[in-house]
Amino acid sequence: MPLLQLSPQGLYCAVGDFFIDPWGPVNKALITHAHSDHARGGSQHYMCQDLTKPILQLRLGKIAVDSLPYGKPVWHNGVKISFHPAGHVLGSAQIRLEYQGETWVVSGDYKTAADGLSTPFEPVACQHFITESTFGLPIYQWAPQAEVFSQMRNWALAQQSKDRIPVFEAYGLGKAQRILPAFAQAQIPIYLHPRIWHTHQAFLEAGVDLPTVLPLTAAHAKAFLPEAVVIAPPGSSLQAYLPKNKTVSTAMCSGWMTVNAQRKQQDKDAGFALSDHADWPGLLSAVKATGAENIYVTHGFQTIFTRYLNEQGWRAQELKTAFQGDAATEEESA
Amino acid sequence: MKKGWAQYVQLWQSLQATSSTLEKKECVAAYFAQAPAADKTWALALFCGRKPKKLCSSKELLQWCGEYTGLPQWLLEEAYQFTGDLAETIALLIPRKSPERPNQAFGSVTEQDWDLVDFLNQLLALSIATAEDKKAFLFSFWQSSSRTQAWVGHKIITGGFRIGVAQTLVQQALASLLQQSPADMALRLAGQWSPLTHSFDDLLSGSGAAQDQSKPYPFYLCHALDLSLAELGEPAQWQAEWKWDGMRGQWIKRMNQCHLWSRGEELVTENFPELAALVADLPDGLVLDGEIICYQNNQPLPFAHLQKRIGKKKPSKKLLQEYPVVFLAYDILEWQGQDLRAQPLHERREKLTALCHRFPLSQLKLSPSLAFAQWSHLETLHSQARAAQAEGLVLKHQDSVYGTGRKKGDWWKWKTAPLHIDAVLLYAQKGHGRRSNWYTDYTFAVWDGEKLVTFAKAYSGLTDAEIKEVDAFVKANAKEKFGPVRTVVPQLVFEIGFEGIAASNRHKSGVALRFPRILRWRKDKPLSEANTLADLHQLLKQYGA
Structure with a gap:
């Protein structure tokens, strides 16, 4: 059984018994960043990056939340968890999981170009990479x-x-x-x-x-x-x-x-046109930099981006989440 | 360093960025005040819709873009489908030059050292070049273009360039810049001229225009009637005519030469030799406004007949016999070389009537003025329009001058209610441009026994809120996918309106409609109560060509 799977409540790690950005109340939720489509209220325990904590508290009220700096690992039921800069907004993180030699990275939302404020995106080597694809069309190439x-x-x-x-x-x-x-x-x-x-x-x-x-x-x-x-x-x-x-x-x-x-x-x-998401070249360079054998595409132009990755020789598949809507629907962070 | 091309692109961008007429006028005036002399005539030509021939097809452009970017065609098609504008899609796809991504730029980036005239001359020179040469030109164009430059360039190259500014606005901007009247500007920009033969100054000072004997007057157009007849005042002050369903035209005889213009300001003299032949009988220095229309047995024929003639230069004898046309005269604009446009309509009408009586020619008819003493008589006439093969009525004030453009107040058109039929939505496709994210283009069907037969496509007529509702329905009820087209579960019924109906063997239904559009969404009608093919053929029998 893979370390991470899609459950009705969102991405679930059975070994660790926790969720990542769940879309309903759960026992333990790991949060990539505090945008409302990733951080929902009602869960028992939250874990996030240090700078996301005050925003999470501001938005969700009184919650039980632990936070970590970028790069510092913790172990939970034997699963090694660490947060890494996603460059999306202040405090946004990619979440890396490791268990018995199997490594996963959930990118959350990310952008590859530095914005001068949030800690710049760092590629994290892994075997399984879950990437967003909000702007996964080649017409999207951000200006400096x-x-x-x-x-x-x-x-x-x-x-x-x-x-x-x-x-x-x-x-x-x-x-x-x-x-x-x-x-x-x-x-x-x-x-x-x-x-x-x-x-x-x-x-x-x-x-x-x-x-x-x-x-x-x-x-x-x-x-x-x-x-x-x-x-x-x-x-x-x-x-x-x-x-x-x-x-x-x-x-x-x-x-x-x-x-x-x-x-x-x-x-x-x-x-x-100013975005906190990766553009087309950014998505491609991120996928390449992880060296992952398996790519899971979510959140945006997943069908198109997945097909392109497969044609280019990657092993990619779509990950259908509850968030997917029309690509043009305005999302909080676009 | 030449900056003319960049200036022109900047103008285009500024015009897109504002919806204020005043600001647009300022942009246009500012452009002509500082643009290079040679660019100005070309810019003017583009404003007047005189675009260069297209250099290549959209398909070629997409293919070359694929070669340039290394992206597969299906991905380009997806990007196009999403963006809704080919010229823009390709401009967005071309890798950006950026200091952060030096490797993304193909080759070295050079600034464009062009004026607008240089760009257009390159296109002219390439019009007879091989596909390879055209491709090479585009590759170098892409290397040196900003996104907006590429966008405007693609629009011109593919022949789809529209600047989206009313000609009257350009005339007003030039009038204020050159301190002349907008009507003079309109007159000078009408007719036959080309940036290749006319300079900006010649054109607008009128010195070039004076030599051009073919020059038509700008057409004066009717505004759709949006008030009650009683509000127009006394019936006696108004002249009523049928609104004929042909092609508006201007017939000119000057220096013993005939020139026939369509309302699109295209010379169509060669398309209608029987009207050109009138030059032998009619006096010189004459300009008539009227309708070019097919006519037989003392009766005008539906538009479908004229359609066989439109676009046919030098028509065959057979075509001339089967689809004979006449010029139904509305107005006289020039007589013995004198411009009559400032005279009141009733004086011009008198002259026109006298002319038609003095020269009884079978190809020239007077469009009759309809007698009515009360507004209620006019309403009766209006209800008979379709039977008279007219689209409705035209009302002109007896004292009106022949103006330019479309003004509100003294010339009105009052069209007949459209024919209509209740039909079922069967296919939907996403729109273009502003509507590229919604299913807005629909194909409709009527019942043929147990089957539904498609008979018309319609793109307009719904409100934005209704479009969103239909869009949601299509997304939830799509059955099959044929490229961008979705088959939907037959369920929604719409009332489709159209101006005319003709037999056609190109369509499965056997009919072709004129100006089909959605009149309203019949939420009250169940699917079973949509009309049938037999109903449609009944309309064809009644009103068809």
């Missing part, structure tokens, strides 16, 4: 972060010159922290929407060095700095916080903004 940041800055300045307030919609965990330097480095003040303010504070308390930001509050509306940008979670209401006489221009920051039709579907004023 610096290039996207500079486009975002230019767009913000252009909006301000038209007397509009630039608003960047970014997911609260990950993207909202990642894009701060795009503006902070140019001394552009940043307002954070209340819905992402707490995540920001939790990271500060955990000792993460983040640029200075201002809270977006109703009290600020009258004294709103005209040279500032606003960062808010997608679809959030801003009316209460902004000066009444100003128009807003909204930009979405997401890997889905690559394709014109999808940018248009969002009906925003602009879209920037």
Whole structure:
């Protein structure tokens, strides 16, 4: 019997009697990162990387949770468990399991290019590698972060010159922290929407060095700095916080903004293709770097990516999880 | 260093990025204010839909992209299906040059040292080249292109280039830049000109235009009637005509030469020799607006007849005999070389009527003006339109001038209610562009005994919310997969509307419809109550060509 199997509750390790990112309440849950489609409430015990712990507590309330730094192993019912940088968001991890010479790596969500904030992705050698495939189509090839940041800055300045307030919609965990330097480095003040303010504070308390930001509050509306940008979670209401006489221009920051039709579907004023997931070359290089004999593809364009891997001589199969939907469905971390 | 091509791509990108007409106008004006002189005529030609011939087929482009990237064709097809736009797909597939991935770039990257005119001249030169040469050109183009440059380039190369800006907007932008009237701009951009023979300045100063005797006036179009007849005021102020179902055209005789233009501003003189022959009888310095339509036994014929003639240059004798056309005149725009467009309609109408009486020619007919004293009479006429082989009515204010473009207020079209039939959704396919993630393209069927026979495809007519609902149904009820097409469980019934019906041996159902679209979703109708093939053939007997 393989060390990891798919059960109705998600990926299950029978020897160790624990789950990885289960989608219902279980006894013991190992969590790759704190996005809501990976970290669900209701389990008895949680285990995650050190920086994921405060976010997990913030999001799931009072839970029993142990945390580990990257690379430090623990043993559970004889199974060696360790967390390794996935480069997806702060605290995100790939989970490595080893038992009687059999090694597995569950990548969770990951990206291979460094974002200057989260610990960069490290390939981990294994026999069985479970990879995501959110952007597993060759049309997805990310531009360097610096290039996207500079486009975002230019767009913000252009909006301000038209007397509009630039608003960047970014997911609260990950993207909202990642894009701060795009503006902070140019001394552009940043307002954070209340819905992402707490995540920001939790990271500060955990000792993460983040640029200075201002809270977006109703009290600020009258004294709103005209040279500032606003960062808010997608679809959030801003009316209460902004000066009444100003128009807003909204930009979405997401890997889905690559394709014109999808940018248009969002009906925003602009879209920037900035993703916390691996692009096509990133997925291929990650698969190669693990040296794994068996590849399991989940979460995205799994049919296409699996077929391609098999044609290229890998042994790959699809892993159907409860998360799979239409690839274009907006997920929290895209 | 030439920057014209990059500037043009930038213009295209800016126009895509905004939906504000004002901003678009500013972008266009800013472009023409600073673009290289030689680029401006080409840019103008592209704005007017005068695109270069396509260099290669979509299939070739995909194949060469496969060779360039090393990716298998099935994967490219999947990417295309997902993206919904071939030019964009290939632009996204070309490996990016990036400092982080030096190995991803193929060969060395060079900046493009081109103006728009250089790019288009390369395409012209390649139009007679071998496939190998075209491929080599694309490979080097890909090496030096940004994504957006590649995207725009692919659109032009595959002949699918559309800049998505109304011509009137371009005319207004140029008018403000050159401090002239938009109507003058419209006039100068109409007709026969080419970037190969005209410079930007010649074209817009009118000096080149003055020599062009074939130049048509911009067509004045009707707006769909969106108010009640009573709101139009006094019936006596309005002229009513049938809205004929042919092809709008402009007949010109200047310097003893005839020029016949379609509304798409295509010269079709050679396609309709019987109308060109009118030049022998009619006086010089004359321009008429009217409908090119098939006509026999003193009766106009359905559009399906004219379809046999459209696109046939130098038609055979047999075709001329079987599908004879006439010019049904609506309006007179030029008389003895004088532009009459500023005169009120009733004066022009008087001249047109007199002209048609003075020259009783079998290929020239006056489109009759319909008498009505009260709006209720007009409603009766409207209900008879289909029997008169018309699409509906056109209402023109007696004092209206002949304007440009489509303006609201003095020229209205009032179309007949479409023919309709209740049909069953049988196949679905994902749409393109904005709709590439949803099943939006449907094939419909009617009952033939126990079987369902497909008879029409329709793409439009549902709201976004309904599209999502049908999309979910298709995903949950797909039976078979034929490439991108899904067969679905027959269950949903829709009312399909269409403007005309003709016999056809190309379709299993034996009919071809004109402008089919979804009128509404008949959630109230069970599957068994959808119409039958016999119903469809009954409509064919009644209204068919």
